[in-house]
Amino acid sequence: MKPQICLELPRELADVSPREIAETVERYVQLRTGGSIRGLQVEVHDGEVILTGRTSTYYNKQLATHAALDAAEALSLTNDIQVC
DSSP states (O other), X not given: OOOOOOOOOOSOGGGSOHXXXXXXXXXXXXXXXXXXXXXXXXXXXXXXXXXXEEESOHHHHHHHHHHHHHHXXXXXXXXXXXXX
16 A cells, blocks of 8 residues: 655645745655656746656656646646656
């Protein structure tokens, strides 16, 4: 059984800084992927979350996508994580 992830992002993103959003998204991705994204970078600009880094499987990239969407569902997402 997987442990529960209990990270809360406030509903009102207008009161949350882009840095706080990026840190929360990064924690979600790290927890959900077991740290399998090497060089993970999370940037937040103009209502968009951008993920970069590298991983060995498309499954890990998909896990990162879902984790980021769960963390910041009100924002759009670009997943530029490379699979190599």
